[in-house]
Amino acid sequence: MIEPAYVRTMAAYNEEMNRRLYRAAALIPDQERRADQGAFWGSLHGTLCHLLWGDSMWLSRFSDWPKPDVPLSQSARMIEDFSALAALREKLDTAISAWAAGVDDAWLASDLTWFSNGANREVTAPRKLLVTHMFNHQTHHRGQAHALITRAGQKTGDTDLFLVIPGIA
Numbered sequence: 001m002i003e004p005a006y007v008r009t010m011a012a013y014n015e016e017m018n019r020r021l022y023r024a025a026a027l028i029p030d031q032e033r034r035a036d037q038g039a040f041w042g043s044l045h046g047t048l049c050h051l052l053w054g055d056s057m058w059l060s061r062f063s064d065w066p067k068p069d070v071p072l073s074q075s076a077r078m079i080e081d082f083s084a085l086a087a088l089r090e091k092l093d094t095a096i097s098a099w100a101a102g103v104d105d106a107w108l109a110s111d112l113t114w115f116s117n118g119a120n121r122e123v124t125a126p127r128k129l130l131v132t133h134m135f136n137h138q139t140h141h142r143g144q145a146h147a148l149i150t151r152a153g154q155k156t157g158d159t160d161l162f163l164v165i166p167g168i169a
Contacts, residue, residue, distance in 0.1 A: 001128040004103045010135040011100035013165050015093040021145050022086045024154040044148040046076030051141040053078050058134040063099045
């Protein structure tokens, strides 16, 4: 399914796209960033918070990153201050890239078992699938954030993987 080079490529893409999203989002007035736009997590701020929550939860399962302090249902309100959210996003992206640098075939070939509060049961799944899911989840919600940023009149530049991370892997 995937190999270590894919993990590193997607971590680099995640980091760069988040830089672009946060740079553009910072140009949007706070009240507008927080306004409910009908997105799944309500606002741009809520979407960015949920994305950080999801990445934190997955990285806590893959490494020693701390789990979020709030449940999934409160993820859109996890961090109120945009500057604090942006700083934690940058720190988390650095941690994701550092984790990705250490991923090897043996780690990817094994299973992970954890208690899922969402499913309310213990789950065991292949790490390859779970890593793919984490990156897919990022892309899904970054797409929503990108749409909200574009709607607010800001630009992030190219979003295509081959243009953002040319020649990597």
